[in-house]
Amino acid sequence: MKRYLKLAAYAALLLLLPFATGLALGKTWVRILDFALLYVMLALGLNIVVGFAGLLDLGYVAFFAVGAYCYALLASPHFGLHLPFWMILPIGAFSAGIFGMLLGAPTLRLRGDYLAIVTLGFGEIIRIFLNNLDTPYNITGGPQGIDLIDPVRLGPVSLNQPPGHAVYSYYFLFLLFALATAFVSTRLQHSRIGRAWAAIREDEIAAEAMGIDTRNLKLLAFAMGASFGGLSGGLFAGFEGFVSPESFTLTESIMILSMVVLGGMGHIRGVVFGALLLSILPEALRYVGPLEQSLFGKIVIDPSGLRMLLFGLSLILVMLLRPAGLWPSPARKRELLAHGETAKHENTNIYDAGR
Amino acid sequence: MDIFLQQLINGIVLGSIYSLVALGYTLVYGILGLINFAHGDIVMVGAMVTLTVVRLLSDSGLPGPLVLGIGMLTAIPACMAVGYLIERIAYRPLRNAPRLAPLITAIGVSILLQNLAMMIWGREYLSFPQILPTRTMAVGGASISAIQLLIVASSTIMMAGLSSLIRKTRLGNAMRATAQNPEVATLMGVNVNTIISITFVLGSALAAVAGMMVSAYYGIAHYDMGFILGLKAFTAAVLGGIGNIEGAMLGGLLLGIIESMGAGYLGTLTGGIMGSNYQDVFAFFVLILVLIFRPSGLLGERVGERP
Numbered sequence: 107m108k109r110y111l112k113l114a115a116y117a118a119l120l121l122l123l124p125f126a127t128g129l130a131l132g133k134t135w136v137r138i139l140d141f142a143l144l145y146v147m148l149a150l151g152l153n154i155v156v157g158f159a160g161l162l163d164l165g166y167v168a169f170f171a172v173g174a175y176c177y178a179l180l181a182s183p184h185f186g187l188h189l190p191f192w193m194i195l196p197i198g199a200f201s202a203g204i205f206g207m208l209l210g211a212p213t214l215r216l217r218g219d220y221l222a223i224v225t226l227g228f229g230e231i232i233r234i235f236l237n238n239l240d241t242p243y244n245i246t247g248g249p250q251g252i253d254l255i256d257p258v259r260l261g262p263v264s265l266n267q268p269p270g271h272a273v274y275s276y277y278f279l280f281l282l283f284a285l286a287t288a289f290v291s292t293r294l295q296h297s298r299i300g301r302a303w304a305a306i307r308e309d310e311i312a313a314e315a316m317g318i319d320t321r322n323l324k325l326l327a328f329a330m331g332a333s334f335g336g337l338s339g340g341l342f343a344g345f346e347g348f349v350s351p352e353s354f355t356l357t358e359s360i361m362i363l364s365m366v367v368l369g370g371m372g373h374i375r376g377v378v379f380g381a382l383l384l385s386i387l388p389e390a391l392r393y394v395g396p397l398e399q400s401l402f403g404k405i406v407i408d409p410s411g412l413r414m415l416l417f418g419l420s421l422i423l424v425m426l427l428r429p430a431g432l433w434p435s436p437a438r439k440r441e442l443l444a445h446g447e448t449a450k451h452e453n454t455n456i457y458d459a460g461r
Numbered sequence: 462m463d464i465f466l467q468q469l470i471n472g473i474v475l476g477s478i479y480s481l482v483a484l485g486y487t488l489v490y491g492i493l494g495l496i497n498f499a500h501g502d503i504v505m506v507g508a509m510v511t512l513t514v515v516r517l518l519s520d521s522g523l524p525g526p527l528v529l530g531i532g533m534l535t536a537i538p539a540c541m542a543v544g545y546l547i548e549r550i551a552y553r554p555l556r557n558a559p560r561l562a563p564l565i566t567a568i569g570v571s572i573l574l575q576n577l578a579m580m581i582w583g584r585e586y587l588s589f590p591q592i593l594p595t596r597t598m599a600v601g602g603a604s605i606s607a608i609q610l611l612i613v614a615s616s617t618i619m620m621a622g623l624s625s626l627i628r629k630t631r632l633g634n635a636m637r638a639t640a641q642n643p644e645v646a647t648l649m650g651v652n653v654n655t656i657i658s659i660t661f662v663l664g665s666a667l668a669a670v671a672g673m674m675v676s677a678y679y680g681i682a683h684y685d686m687g688f689i690l691g692l693k694a695f696t697a698a699v700l701g702g703i704g705n706i707e708g709a710m711l712g713g714l715l716l717g718i719i720e721s722m723g724a725g726y727l728g729t730l731t732g733g734i735m736g737s738n739y740q741d742v743f744a745f746f747v748l749i750l751v752l753i754f755r756p757s758g759l760l761g762e763r764v765g766e767r768p
Contacts, residue, residue: 156561162561212749212753213749213752213753215753215756216752216756220699220703220752220756220757220758222496223695223696223699223748223752224748224749224752226692227696227745227746227748227749228745228749230692230741230742230745231742231745231746234738234739234741234742235742237738238738238739356692360568363564363565364565364568367561367562367564367565368565371561407580408579408580411576411577411579411580412576412580414572414575414576415572415573415576415577415580417572418568418569418570418571418572418573418576419569419573420569421565421566421568421569421572422550422551422566422569422570422573425555425558425562425563425565425566425569426551426554426555426566429555429558429559429562430558430559430562
């Protein structure tokens, strides 16, 4: 009974949150909440690759881009196609998954940092192609991107209606998807596949000796992580109504990775927490400028620089104080607390994403 | 033919710069197994400091090369200090932490350095005063400028110096020992912490020189110039086999040449469909190909699954 009460309390909190935020801080902050939910989905997707399977991926935003452009091309005047969103989202997720396999297949033999740099290069390649595929045939719209993308429509109702309330309706849409993503992630982690991933992450050779098909499972991790990214990309395109290569830079990949690591990778609650924190913190730091104004009566230091400075500083501090992330899984915490030479050895090797 | 020669020259110049930066990545990686994401930003600091000094002295009537030299001699210690501090504050406390933790602090340091630079030097592109002679030499239909000669010559000298430092001296011996096995190196009387600090300081000095070169060559400096340069240099280090000194030099040079050839010929090869804006794709594409066929880079040793 107590459990249900708790659940009901959480549900009420999540349902009322946007309205409370909207009343207290204004619509801009509801929009920030929407984006935070998108980041939760992205971070959970990347967590499958990095946290579960231990494969370091620095080009994750490429899959986000694939999903977003899928939506943009299939539901905008650009090609004159206007498919409904429930048809495009699977297409986007599926194409992103295919791209994930494309990236995974040739790179499976690579380990650790080599894998990191190849994924990084892959991400950049996708972005550069998006940026330049407006000649000789205009496919992606080049640096200008694609605009006038159809909003998400449930039956006859567009989520952009009534005007001005879009941020609220998208909040609930994103919340639904984020909860589903978290649910799938949790189930995945404890499934046969998830346990196999953990085995690969801890020791690939031992995993192989136990009869785990490491090649296919690593491919699967890439594909699943990528399709989560594609899904959130589609939602992003529908929400923004505009996509351009600007949104899919390496900085974005790094940001998502920071969310996963900072939160406590492999631990779903930790990752969700990390995503919420890192998407809201830079926005909250926007108040640095007004704060300076009120403290000193004038702008002493450039506020936007100071804001990112504080952000970088907090990344460093958090990692120095909590190397395993802010909210690591209980098992992981025990490992870190364990003393002795063996534990030290394991700590350096366990999460090395393959050496 | 002259286009080929010209692109080759441009590629070698660009490649020399990449090599210098790549050495910083490879030195640190060889010893700590850590991607120092902030290395590119140290290059930026080097460029900015040089530029500031050169601007201050440009009206003093001193000869151009001397001014540039003074700028460089200011930038080197500045970058060394930055490199040392970064290692002490952001990496050393995390030496036994999970492996991705220092990666995140590295990202944090990179953001920090960029924004500090933005506060100090502003967000505009700063132009580098024209202090070197612009005269060019003609070689077989292609032209070489003074700055290009300077870049290639000085990076060659520095790389040769670094090479013999690592091969011949006691310090180099200690560095190699630390790279192979820090624990055994400690047993042999090597102070591993000092060696790691020295490695960072050395890499930062090279980065300072590279920063001077980049800003003097392109005549421009910007607070986020280090990011893409660092990315390319890291690619070069991986291309050559990360952790391998000669590999970084070769990788840098190759990447420079590949890029400038790509920029020169991609348009004609693909009938105008892909222009020089695909230059970066070209570089990454070559990298991926190399890694597929030689997963440990061109000169990298094939290591066992678990060292």
